[in-house]
Amino acid sequence: MxxxxxxxxxxxxxxxxxxxxxxxxxxxxxxxxxxFGNFVVHEHLDLDVRKGEILGIVGGSGTGKSVLMRSIIxxxxxxxxxxxxxGRDIVxxxxxxxxxxxxxxxxxxxxxxxxxxxxxxxxxxxxxKQFYPELDxxxxxxxxxxxxxxxxxxxxxxxxxxxxxxxxxxxxxxxARALALDPELxxxxxxxxxxxxxxxxxxxxxxRELTDxxxxxxxxxxxxxxxxxxxxxRVAVLADKKVIAIGTIPELLQTDHPWIQxxxxxxRSRAAAESHDRGKALxxxxxxxx
Ligand SMILES: Nc1ncnc2c1ncn2[C@@H]1O[C@H](COP(=O)(O)OP(=O)(O)OP(=O)(O)O)[C@@H](O)[C@H]1O
Ligand SMILES: [Mg+2]
Numbered sequence: 001m002x003x004x005x006x007x008x009x010x011x012x013x014x015x016x017x018x019x020x021x022x023x024x025x026x027x028x029x030x031x032x033x034x035x036f037g038n039f040v041v042h043e044h045l046d047l048d049v050r051k052g053e054i055l056g057i058v059g060g061s062g063t064g065k066s067v068l069m070r071s072i073i074x075x076x077x078x079x080x081x082x083x084x085x086x087g088r089d090i091v092x093x094x095x096x097x098x099x100x101x102x103x104x105x106x107x108x109x110x111x112x113x114x115x116x117x118x119x120x121x122x123x124x125x126x127x128x129k130q131f132y133p134e135l136d137x138x139x140x141x142x143x144x145x146x147x148x149x150x151x152x153x154x155x156x157x158x159x160x161x162x163x164x165x166x167x168x169x170x171x172x173x174x175x176a177r178a179l180a181l182d183p184e185l186x187x188x189x190x191x192x193x194x195x196x197x198x199x200x201x202x203x204x205x206x207x208r209e210l211t212d213x214x215x216x217x218x219x220x221x222x223x224x225x226x227x228x229x230x231x232x233x234r235v236a237v238l239a240d241k242k243v244i245a246i247g248t249i250p251e252l253l254q255t256d257h258p259w260i261q262x263x264x265x266x267x268r269s270r271a272a273a274e275s276h277d278r279g280k281a282l283x284x285x286x287x288x289x290x
Contacts, residue, residue, distance in 0.1 A: 059238030
Protein backbone atom coordinates (compact mmCIF):
# COMPACT_ATOMS: atom_id res chain seq x y z
CA MET A 1 0.00 0.00 0.00
CA UNK A 2 1.36 3.44 -0.88
CA UNK A 3 1.82 6.09 1.79
CA UNK A 4 -1.00 8.08 0.19
CA UNK A 5 -3.38 5.09 0.31
CA UNK A 6 -2.39 4.50 3.91
CA UNK A 7 -3.16 8.12 4.79
CA UNK A 8 -6.52 7.97 2.96
CA UNK A 9 -7.52 4.85 4.87
CA UNK A 10 -6.53 6.44 8.14
CA UNK A 11 -8.41 9.67 7.37
CA UNK A 12 -11.52 7.66 6.44
CA UNK A 13 -11.41 5.74 9.72
CA UNK A 14 -10.95 8.98 11.67
CA UNK A 15 -14.34 10.13 10.41
CA UNK A 16 -15.91 7.07 12.04
CA UNK A 17 -14.84 8.11 15.51
CA UNK A 18 -17.91 9.53 17.23
CA UNK A 19 -17.56 13.13 18.24
CA UNK A 20 -17.99 12.88 22.00
CA UNK A 21 -16.10 14.70 24.73
CA UNK A 22 -12.53 13.44 24.58
CA UNK A 23 -12.48 13.41 28.35
CA UNK A 24 -15.02 10.57 28.39
CA UNK A 25 -12.83 8.30 26.27
CA UNK A 26 -9.10 9.03 26.47
CA UNK A 27 -8.50 6.35 23.82
CA UNK A 28 -10.71 5.65 20.82
CA UNK A 29 -9.69 3.29 18.03
CA UNK A 30 -11.56 2.64 14.79
CA UNK A 31 -10.78 0.21 12.00
CA UNK A 32 -7.21 -0.43 13.12
CA UNK A 33 -5.15 -2.73 10.92
CA UNK A 34 -1.56 -3.61 11.79
CA UNK A 35 0.55 -5.85 9.58
CA PHE A 36 4.17 -6.91 9.31
CA GLY A 37 4.59 -7.62 5.60
CA ASN A 38 1.85 -10.11 4.77
CA PHE A 39 1.34 -11.05 8.39
CA VAL A 40 -1.76 -9.30 9.67
CA VAL A 41 -1.90 -8.85 13.44
CA HIS A 42 -5.01 -6.64 13.73
CA GLU A 43 -7.75 -6.18 11.17
CA HIS A 44 -10.43 -3.47 11.55
CA LEU A 45 -10.09 -3.46 15.32
CA ASP A 46 -12.27 -1.04 17.34
CA LEU A 47 -11.77 -0.13 20.99
CA ASP A 48 -12.90 2.60 23.40
CA VAL A 49 -11.21 3.09 26.74
CA ARG A 50 -13.26 4.94 29.34
CA LYS A 51 -11.84 7.65 31.54
CA GLY A 52 -10.95 6.45 35.02
CA GLU A 53 -11.14 2.75 34.33
CA ILE A 54 -8.58 0.01 34.62
CA LEU A 55 -9.11 -1.85 31.38
CA GLY A 56 -7.54 -5.31 31.30
CA ILE A 57 -6.37 -6.53 27.90
CA VAL A 58 -6.21 -10.29 27.50
CA GLY A 59 -5.60 -12.65 24.62
CA GLY A 60 -3.43 -15.60 23.73
CA SER A 61 0.30 -15.12 23.29
CA GLY A 62 0.99 -13.48 19.94
CA THR A 63 -2.53 -12.10 19.46
CA GLY A 64 -1.08 -8.59 19.31
CA LYS A 65 -1.57 -7.08 22.76
CA SER A 66 1.86 -5.45 22.85
CA VAL A 67 1.58 -4.34 19.22
CA LEU A 68 -1.77 -2.72 20.05
CA MET A 69 -0.19 -0.80 22.91
CA ARG A 70 2.73 0.24 20.71
CA SER A 71 0.39 1.59 18.06
CA ILE A 72 -1.57 3.63 20.60
CA ILE A 73 1.61 5.29 21.84
CA UNK A 74 2.78 5.97 18.30
CA UNK A 75 5.61 3.42 18.08
CA UNK A 76 3.90 1.28 15.46
CA UNK A 77 2.31 2.98 12.48
CA UNK A 78 -0.86 1.17 11.47
CA UNK A 79 -1.60 0.35 7.83
CA UNK A 80 -5.21 1.43 8.30
CA UNK A 81 -7.39 2.92 10.97
CA UNK A 82 -7.56 5.82 13.36
CA UNK A 83 -6.34 6.13 16.93
CA UNK A 84 -7.44 9.10 19.00
CA UNK A 85 -5.74 9.78 22.32
CA UNK A 86 -7.26 12.65 24.31
CA GLY A 87 -9.15 13.59 21.15
CA ARG A 88 -5.95 13.89 19.08
CA ASP A 89 -5.35 11.67 16.08
CA ILE A 90 -2.10 10.06 17.15
CA VAL A 91 -1.37 8.49 13.76
CA UNK A 92 -1.45 11.74 11.81
CA UNK A 93 -0.35 14.07 14.61
CA UNK A 94 2.27 16.71 13.88
CA UNK A 95 5.39 16.28 16.03
CA UNK A 96 4.65 19.27 18.29
CA UNK A 97 1.05 18.16 18.75
CA UNK A 98 2.20 14.65 19.53
CA UNK A 99 4.64 15.79 22.16
CA UNK A 100 1.79 17.46 24.07
CA UNK A 101 -0.13 14.18 24.14
CA UNK A 102 2.95 12.10 24.94
CA UNK A 103 3.59 13.99 28.14
CA UNK A 104 0.12 12.95 29.34
CA UNK A 105 0.86 9.23 29.42
CA UNK A 106 3.29 6.90 31.17
CA UNK A 107 4.42 3.49 29.95
CA UNK A 108 5.77 0.33 31.53
CA UNK A 109 6.90 -1.98 28.73
CA UNK A 110 6.76 -5.76 28.80
CA UNK A 111 9.91 -6.83 30.62
CA UNK A 112 9.92 -3.31 32.09
CA UNK A 113 13.63 -2.78 31.59
CA UNK A 114 15.15 -0.02 33.67
CA UNK A 115 18.43 1.45 32.47
CA UNK A 116 20.91 -0.73 34.32
CA UNK A 117 23.66 1.90 34.50
CA UNK A 118 21.35 4.47 36.10
CA UNK A 119 20.07 4.52 39.66
CA UNK A 120 16.33 4.26 40.30
CA UNK A 121 16.12 8.04 40.80
CA UNK A 122 18.01 8.65 37.54
CA UNK A 123 15.68 6.24 35.76
CA UNK A 124 12.67 8.20 36.99
CA UNK A 125 14.33 11.41 35.83
CA UNK A 126 14.76 10.23 32.23
CA UNK A 127 11.27 11.25 31.05
CA UNK A 128 11.41 14.40 33.19
CA LYS A 129 14.62 15.56 31.53
CA GLN A 130 13.22 14.72 28.13
CA PHE A 131 10.09 16.82 28.53
CA TYR A 132 11.31 19.46 30.97
CA PRO A 133 15.01 20.04 30.24
CA GLU A 134 14.92 23.29 32.19
CA LEU A 135 14.29 21.63 35.58
CA ASP A 136 17.23 21.92 37.94
CA UNK A 137 18.83 18.88 39.56
CA UNK A 138 17.50 19.63 43.02
CA UNK A 139 13.93 19.63 41.78
CA UNK A 140 14.53 16.50 39.67
CA UNK A 141 15.83 14.72 42.77
CA UNK A 142 12.84 15.88 44.78
CA UNK A 143 10.33 14.64 42.18
CA UNK A 144 12.15 11.31 41.80
CA UNK A 145 12.16 10.77 45.57
CA UNK A 146 8.45 11.50 45.71
CA UNK A 147 7.64 9.03 42.91
CA UNK A 148 9.78 6.33 44.49
CA UNK A 149 7.95 6.65 47.81
CA UNK A 150 4.58 6.88 46.02
CA UNK A 151 5.10 3.40 44.59
CA UNK A 152 5.77 1.95 48.02
CA UNK A 153 9.55 1.69 47.76
CA UNK A 154 11.71 2.78 50.68
CA UNK A 155 13.27 6.18 50.15
CA UNK A 156 16.78 4.71 50.03
CA UNK A 157 15.82 2.69 46.94
CA UNK A 158 16.19 5.90 44.92
CA UNK A 159 19.99 5.68 45.09
CA UNK A 160 20.15 1.98 44.20
CA UNK A 161 20.92 0.42 40.85
CA UNK A 162 18.39 -1.99 39.30
CA UNK A 163 20.72 -4.95 39.93
CA UNK A 164 20.40 -4.25 43.67
CA UNK A 165 16.60 -4.59 43.64
CA UNK A 166 14.29 -7.60 43.89
CA UNK A 167 11.90 -8.38 41.03
CA UNK A 168 8.97 -6.75 42.81
CA UNK A 169 11.00 -3.65 43.62
CA UNK A 170 12.04 -3.36 39.96
CA UNK A 171 8.38 -3.40 38.94
CA UNK A 172 7.66 -0.61 41.41
CA UNK A 173 10.63 1.37 40.14
CA UNK A 174 9.32 0.90 36.59
CA UNK A 175 5.96 2.17 37.76
CA ALA A 176 7.64 5.15 39.43
CA ARG A 177 9.27 6.00 36.11
CA ALA A 178 5.94 5.60 34.27
CA LEU A 179 4.40 8.04 36.79
CA ALA A 180 7.24 10.57 36.44
CA LEU A 181 5.28 13.06 34.35
CA ASP A 182 2.06 12.85 36.44
CA PRO A 183 0.30 11.10 33.56
CA GLU A 184 -3.45 10.83 33.17
CA LEU A 185 -3.09 7.63 31.20
CA UNK A 186 -0.95 4.66 32.12
CA UNK A 187 0.07 1.78 29.83
CA UNK A 188 1.28 -1.34 31.58
CA UNK A 189 2.36 -4.46 29.69
CA UNK A 190 2.38 -7.51 31.96
CA UNK A 191 3.45 -5.60 35.09
CA UNK A 192 3.10 -8.59 37.45
CA UNK A 193 4.74 -11.21 35.24
CA UNK A 194 7.45 -13.02 37.18
CA UNK A 195 6.26 -11.87 40.60
CA UNK A 196 5.22 -14.35 43.28
CA UNK A 197 1.46 -14.28 44.06
CA UNK A 198 1.92 -12.15 47.18
CA UNK A 199 4.11 -9.63 45.36
CA UNK A 200 1.67 -9.56 42.46
CA UNK A 201 -1.32 -8.98 44.76
CA UNK A 202 0.51 -6.12 46.47
CA UNK A 203 1.34 -4.55 43.12
CA UNK A 204 -2.34 -4.86 42.09
CA UNK A 205 -3.45 -3.20 45.30
CA UNK A 206 -0.99 -0.35 44.75
CA UNK A 207 -2.17 0.11 41.18
CA ARG A 208 -5.84 0.25 42.16
CA GLU A 209 -5.08 2.75 44.90
CA LEU A 210 -2.99 4.99 42.64
CA THR A 211 -5.63 4.82 39.92
CA ASP A 212 -8.33 5.96 42.31
CA UNK A 213 -6.35 8.61 44.11
CA UNK A 214 -4.58 10.08 41.07
CA UNK A 215 -7.60 9.71 38.76
CA UNK A 216 -5.70 7.61 36.23
CA UNK A 217 -6.98 5.64 33.28
CA UNK A 218 -5.08 2.38 32.89
CA UNK A 219 -4.51 0.20 29.83
CA UNK A 220 -3.34 -3.00 31.48
CA UNK A 221 -2.13 -5.98 29.45
CA UNK A 222 -2.08 -9.04 31.65
CA UNK A 223 -2.27 -12.82 31.75
CA UNK A 224 -2.87 -12.71 35.46
CA UNK A 225 -6.39 -13.90 36.27
CA UNK A 226 -6.10 -12.70 39.86
CA UNK A 227 -5.34 -9.20 38.57
CA UNK A 228 -8.34 -9.29 36.25
CA UNK A 229 -10.70 -10.24 39.06
CA UNK A 230 -9.16 -8.03 41.69
CA UNK A 231 -8.69 -4.66 40.02
CA UNK A 232 -9.99 -4.44 36.44
CA UNK A 233 -13.21 -2.53 35.83
CA ARG A 234 -13.59 -4.08 32.39
CA VAL A 235 -11.67 -6.56 30.29
CA ALA A 236 -11.12 -6.48 26.52
CA VAL A 237 -10.44 -9.78 24.79
CA LEU A 238 -8.15 -9.85 21.78
CA ALA A 239 -8.68 -12.74 19.36
CA ASP A 240 -9.21 -13.25 15.64
CA LYS A 241 -7.30 -9.96 15.00
CA LYS A 242 -9.94 -7.91 16.81
CA VAL A 243 -11.32 -6.99 20.20
CA ILE A 244 -13.98 -9.71 20.16
CA ALA A 245 -15.58 -8.71 23.46
CA ILE A 246 -15.29 -6.06 26.14
CA GLY A 247 -17.06 -5.81 29.47
CA THR A 248 -17.02 -6.92 33.07
CA ILE A 249 -16.06 -10.54 33.69
CA PRO A 250 -19.70 -11.59 34.33
CA GLU A 251 -20.61 -9.93 31.02
CA LEU A 252 -17.81 -11.72 29.21
CA LEU A 253 -18.94 -15.04 30.64
CA GLN A 254 -22.21 -14.61 28.81
CA THR A 255 -20.52 -14.63 25.41
CA ASP A 256 -19.99 -18.06 23.91
CA HIS A 257 -16.66 -17.51 22.17
CA PRO A 258 -14.64 -20.69 22.88
CA TRP A 259 -11.48 -18.83 23.93
CA ILE A 260 -13.41 -16.68 26.41
CA GLN A 261 -15.21 -19.69 27.84
CA UNK A 262 -12.02 -21.66 28.17
CA UNK A 263 -10.15 -18.73 29.72
CA UNK A 264 -12.76 -17.54 32.21
CA UNK A 265 -14.41 -20.89 32.91
CA UNK A 266 -11.21 -22.90 33.26
CA UNK A 267 -10.03 -24.19 36.65
CA ARG A 268 -7.48 -21.38 37.07
CA SER A 269 -10.11 -18.73 36.49
CA ARG A 270 -12.54 -20.36 38.90
CA ALA A 271 -9.82 -20.45 41.56
CA ALA A 272 -9.10 -16.74 40.99
CA ALA A 273 -12.81 -15.90 41.17
CA GLU A 274 -13.25 -17.87 44.39
CA SER A 275 -10.25 -16.26 46.00
CA HIS A 276 -11.58 -12.83 44.99
CA ASP A 277 -15.01 -13.64 46.47
CA ARG A 278 -13.39 -14.92 49.64
CA GLY A 279 -11.39 -11.70 49.89
CA LYS A 280 -14.54 -9.63 49.56
CA ALA A 281 -16.36 -11.70 52.19
CA LEU A 282 -13.43 -11.21 54.57
CA UNK A 283 -13.46 -7.45 53.92
CA UNK A 284 -17.16 -7.40 54.69
CA UNK A 285 -16.70 -9.31 57.95
CA UNK A 286 -13.86 -6.98 58.93
CA UNK A 287 -16.05 -3.98 58.10
CA UNK A 288 -18.92 -5.31 60.23
CA UNK A 289 -16.53 -6.00 63.11
CA UNK A 290 -15.26 -2.43 63.25
N1 LIG B 1 8.47 -5.69 15.02
C1 LIG B 1 7.86 -6.81 14.60
N2 LIG B 1 8.12 -7.35 13.40
C2 LIG B 1 7.49 -8.46 12.97
N3 LIG B 1 6.56 -9.10 13.67
C3 LIG B 1 6.24 -8.62 14.87
C4 LIG B 1 6.87 -7.45 15.41
N4 LIG B 1 6.34 -7.19 16.63
C5 LIG B 1 5.44 -8.17 16.85
N5 LIG B 1 5.36 -9.02 15.80
C6 LIG B 1 4.47 -10.17 15.68
O1 LIG B 1 3.14 -9.72 15.92
C7 LIG B 1 2.42 -10.69 16.68
C8 LIG B 1 1.84 -10.04 17.91
O2 LIG B 1 2.90 -9.71 18.79
P1 LIG B 1 2.68 -9.12 20.24
O3 LIG B 1 4.03 -8.91 20.79
O4 LIG B 1 1.77 -7.98 20.16
O5 LIG B 1 1.94 -10.33 20.96
P2 LIG B 1 1.35 -10.37 22.43
O6 LIG B 1 -0.14 -10.55 22.33
O7 LIG B 1 1.83 -9.20 23.18
O8 LIG B 1 1.99 -11.72 22.99
P3 LIG B 1 2.57 -12.07 24.48
O9 LIG B 1 1.37 -12.37 25.31
O10 LIG B 1 3.40 -13.28 24.26
O11 LIG B 1 3.35 -10.90 24.98
C9 LIG B 1 3.39 -11.82 16.96
O12 LIG B 1 3.16 -12.86 16.04
C10 LIG B 1 4.74 -11.21 16.76
O13 LIG B 1 5.65 -12.16 16.30
MG1 LIG C 1 3.18 -8.91 24.68
